[in-house]
Amino acid sequence: MTLTIGVMSGLLAIVIGSVLLRCHISTHRTLRGLAIGFVALFRNLPLLPLLLFLTFALPGIWQRVSGRPLIRGLELYLLLLGLALNTGAYLAEIFRAGVSAVPAQQFEAGRSLGLPPNRIRRRIIYPQAMRIIAPALTSRLIHNMKNSTLALIVPLPVQMMEVVGQAGRIAGQTFSWAEPLVFAACVHLLLALGLGRSLNRWATREQARIEGTL
């Protein structure tokens, strides 16, 4: 479940980050302002109170405003949303840094070939930006995986708990905290190491291609 939460929220975060990026580099003033505001808001909110707000306070507020209770069993999705909002805001910054690191001449070269701006971004700018940000992106995604631990404050059914939550449940039943916690720590270390290794390999491969293109 740790993996599922981590991967799902990571993917959602990439979507949010990309949308924010598109808003950020658009010529539309309102869109740009919205993207900047969004990033400033969610980068400066700690994740745990945000998750508490989404899963504890939001259903009540919804009920008071609309007069109907929120559908049951939505906690998992609210949790994923909270994680993705947080990581998405960070990713938007990383994406933006990547796009602005691509030299402006690349865009001009595309224009002189007569390509439409959207096509230039998709075929020329984004691939190069991707290579530049690959290391930052991987470290953020690993961080997101670690953040999924905070799911333990959300009341989820037993089969949906992630590894630290399970450790806490077992500890509560057996009254010994040491073994389950150390086990959970090992799982997380292996995960971080394994994920880090494979993502890093991808990142170094992308980095190695920079010399060929720029």
Next chain:
Amino acid sequence: MNLLHLLDALLFGYPPAPEMVDPHFPVFLQRAGGLLLTFLVAVFSLTIGAAIGLVLALCRREPAEGLEGGIFKLATGRVAAALVETIRGLPIALLVLLVFYLPYPLLGLRLPTFVLAVAAFSLYAGVYLSEIMRAGFRSVDSRFRSVGQVLGLSPWQVFLRIELPLVCRNMLPDLINLTVTVFKDTSTLAVVAVPELAYVGRQMVMSEPASYELASLLVLVLYWLPSFALSVFAFRAERWRTSFGEVRSRIPVFPDVRLVDPG
């Protein structure tokens, strides 16, 4: 419960029951909770973490050009690296749980909550600080060190008078960002029922159905305001560093100084 009561509890914690108050100490200290406790934990652990980080960073530092590190140096470097990688691989909530629940069964120690909280976050801050400091040391050209030695300064003088100022300037934005991260992550302490801001907010949401929308929003605002202010500060620091910092360190003062002239 009106707004003032809410704010009072969120900022300074719930007042303790009258029979629990020890008359020998000021009540103010005994009720410390909420945002105040969050700040206290963050400040204490960043200070202790700075010491830990400095030690770890110095252990992992590459020896100067021409100097060979001994076996002791190698061993401490490896140990420090292992410690840093382990703690960096753990989620902060898990680290907090480990620090809170392991000392008693393993060592038979019972420590006050505040000490445990500061210990967990000192480790966390120390490890990340050591990485920042390592990057900071690397960012300073090693020729500055050589030049200091040529001028007859002692290694300590070189470190204090030449390297440290440059390192500090290069690290400043990252340092402020880490402060924001630590401040935000202290909310994880709610997992082990330390009465800091997130926990007090959660208690309120659970126990006072009349005003919990307000309480939950206030918690978010109280976290957001300080960290946003610090983020703006970090942004300024970054701009300041890139605007005039780089120009100064790029001045080609010593194009080719070597300690030992090769020919």
